[in-house]
Amino acid sequence: MTARIALVLGTSTGGVGAHVHDLAAGLVARGDQVTVIGPAQTDEHFGFAKAGADFRPVSIAASVNPPRDFATVRALRAAVAEANAEVVHAHGVRAGALAGLALGRTNANRTPSVVTLHNAMLATGIKARLLTQLEKLAARRANVVLGASADLVERARTLGARDARLGPVPAPPLPEPTRLRADMRAELGVGGEGDSGAAERILVLAVGRLAPQKDYATLLAAARIWQGARELTDSPQAVPRLVIAGEGPLRDDLQGDIDRWQLDVALLGHRADVADLLLAADVLVLSSTWEARALIVQEAMRAGVPVVATAVGGTPELVGDAAILVPPGDPHEIAIAVQRLAQYPDDRARFAARGRDRARALPDAEQCLDQVQAIYSELTDSVNR
Missing domain, CATH: 3.40.50.2000 (Glycogen Phosphorylase B;)
Structure with missing residues (x-):
């Protein structure tokens, strides 16, 4: 009726x-x-x-x-x-x-x-x-x-x-990606697949408004930790590059931290091509102080992108065992989780598969x-x- x-x-x-x-x-x-x-x-x-x-x-x-x-x-x-x-x-x-x-x-x-x-x-x-x-x-x-x-x-x-x-x-279905993974990765500063036969660098993606709830200050502190650990390994995969898509009132503050610490991080601004960004990404990080059912996490799981997320709000019930959960406000735990996924392709593949299965089971x-x-x-x- x-x-x-x-x-x-x-x-x-x-x-x-x-x-x-x-x-x-x-x-x-x-x-x-x-x-x-x-x-x-x-x-x-x-x-x-x-x-x-x-x-x-x-x-x-x-x-x-x-x-x-x-x-x-x-x-x-x-x-x-x-x-x-x-x-x-x-x-x-x-x-x-x-x-x-x-x-x-x-x-x-x-x-x-x-x-x-x-x-x-x-x-x-x-x-x-x-x-x-x-x-x-x-x-x-x-x-x-x-x-x-x-x-x-x-x-x-x-x-x-x-x-x-x-x-x-x-999360509503994303459109199909419009670009090739290699082209997107080159644009985002990690090169295409198989450049010169060398191992690819890991691309870490965050998506969301540049506002206090997203706690990007902690994420930048994590990037500082994993960037400072580069001398501990010969693998370029252990030194991820972070890109953050979104706009908001904290942009100048975050850019100031990036410049001061000389971080390999790019603020991409507002992007309408989330499907293309997910295609290019190796890891998605959600560093928020609170979320209900973050749309980007749902989208990443559907796309088979491994997720590192803070254990806040509804995130644990959303992801189950399909993501690495870390405490909020803890850059060391975020850095450890990202470095784990960067160094171990099998872990990335396992969490990618779990994410797809979890996404199919959600309402x-x-x-x-x-x-x-x-x-x-x-x-x-x-x-x-």
Whole structure:
């Protein structure tokens, strides 16, 4: 049966926006009427109309500003009414809290709502206390809370959610690579395969916004360690080259560390060719202080690229035994793991195979659509009884 669904999100240029786009497209393909409500610039980035959804612009900023937020609540209430939505599904704490205010307290006459928590609120001091209040509001006003990882589900329950469930967010399929591995590796500074009959250098890839959560400072410290160990071996494979794809506010700081320590590291900036980067890479490193279900880790496992990742958030449950897990904030452990994969091709092959097997076992987009549609049906059935 066709349902009328409103999807609400805030400002996004990354994983949340991509997920909402794919969710909208999947729901439309299954016959639902979908309205996406969010900032105009988010629509400009993702093009929700191309997914078959209607779009209604409402400014949902990342920071708290009471007068602006009151206006946003009024606009959300009007947009939901215009869409005649049977279920509202908000994504993220800010969107969830503001949607909760717009819909009012839960009662028999209220439009039912779902909130998906995609990220932990990583803050301290006064900001942390403020964000906790927003989390509580989002969790308590929703009929169902979905957490992208088990720790987010537990967090929602702690905050008072009546119904909290795991809601995995799958990485959408990457396009096929458009370039040859040898050409990409030459561009990235490690040469093509078999140059002059010499062993190839190992290319280590990191992908993500240059922001504190990704903890690239620790990754650069690890690179400094493995670069300083070059005199311990005659193998060029033991001295990996690190490339980091992404942009963000810490770019100048990170480049300063690279220059000061004379590291063999390149900041690639924003890249749209992740499939080509993965084809070229020998190892993917995720050094984050927290992640739910990092899309790049899912993509790397699908591509058969061995993964070294910090054991934080939902990462251990995502990778199982298909990655080398290390403590967060520990450059020595990252360096040891990378050097292990650099020196032992059999280990790389083993983790590549485990990653492919693990990726095939993860919930895919169709299974996730089945889950959310079942939840929507639960909620609309309860209203119609």
